[in-house]
Amino acid sequence: MVHLLVHMHGRDTKKPQCPVGECRCGHIDALIAMRRELEELEELVLTDPLTRLFNYRHFSQALEQEQERTHRTGQPTALIMLDLDRFKEVNDVWGHEVGNQVLRHVAGLMVSLLRKIDIPCRYGGEEFALILPGTPLPRAVNAAGRLRAAIAASPVMVEGEPLFVTASMGVSVFLRNSHLSADAFVKQVDGLLYQAKAEGRNRVAHPDLESMTPKGQVGIEEKAALYGVD
Missing domain, CATH: 1.20.5 (Single alpha-helices involved in coiled-coils or other helix-helix interfaces)
Incomplete structure (x- = not known):
């Protein structure tokens, strides 16, 4: 791996x-x-034995390490919380083996689209957590958007028929001046994930860029990255 x-x-x-x-x-x-x-x-x-991604235990350790790195270096740590939409229906209609196939498929997309330094983890069930070291909010949102689009456009073939799934995501960054614990940071990003669910699913929710940046320091490049131009 x-x-x-x-x-x-x-x-x-x-x-x-x-x-x-x-x-x-x-x-x-x-x-x-x-x-x-x-x-x-x-x-x-x-x-995680099913997806071959990192498991919850490693996620907890890695997030604390990256937060400490942020405090030392000033480089932001981004976190993406991802949940597959209506996954219970997949298991109910197609069975748990197909559900497992979907989880492995999505995990493969994560590995192919993320950088080698990124840390994709299975958080539990159909929820995933992705740690992006040294990544500002615009780039993290852009990465989440690419992954969301790839999942929606890449069906799993079941008995010769395409099974399409979508994912909702919450994205935020841990900054040098933040005093959130790892648990509090996860809870914050999880709240954004459920905001994406409430707003219709198959979307990415994130804080407003200007609310997380000192006034006057939001550049054209950052705005372009945040709104889909890489």
Whole structure:
């Protein structure tokens, strides 16, 4: 998995050398096998087995780390909360296996459309959380819009028939001067997600750009990015 390997790039992958210079060493072979098993266990702890995205446990840790990075560097951390619309109907009409197929399909779209540094997670059920490090609000909203459009335009084929699904999203950013905890930040963005649901679904809700930027500092490029010009 590309996004997992990116976050594990610091691990030393060189083969250990036998201390007495033997070409074949049973102890070294056992050590390599143990290392492989440890890496597999670490991946299982961090990932959702169905979608192969990061799981809730890793999401919680990663969000706190990115918030701390924002406090240190001043670079904003964006968060997208995504929920599939009327997903219960998919399970009720088509069955849970098709529902699982839809979840895997949407997860694949996330991985293909996001950057390698982004952190896509399965938050629970049909809800996903996407952490975008170093991303201002206009770019985050633009990324969410592209993902929303891709989901709506990319059906899952079921028994030769296209099954279309849509997603609603909430987007906001954590700034250097913010004092929200990780839980409070998630709750804020989750509120925007449900705003998108209430406004008709298949849309992205976000704070007004000018309300989050000091007066006079909203540039033409930021406005263009926010309203769909990348």
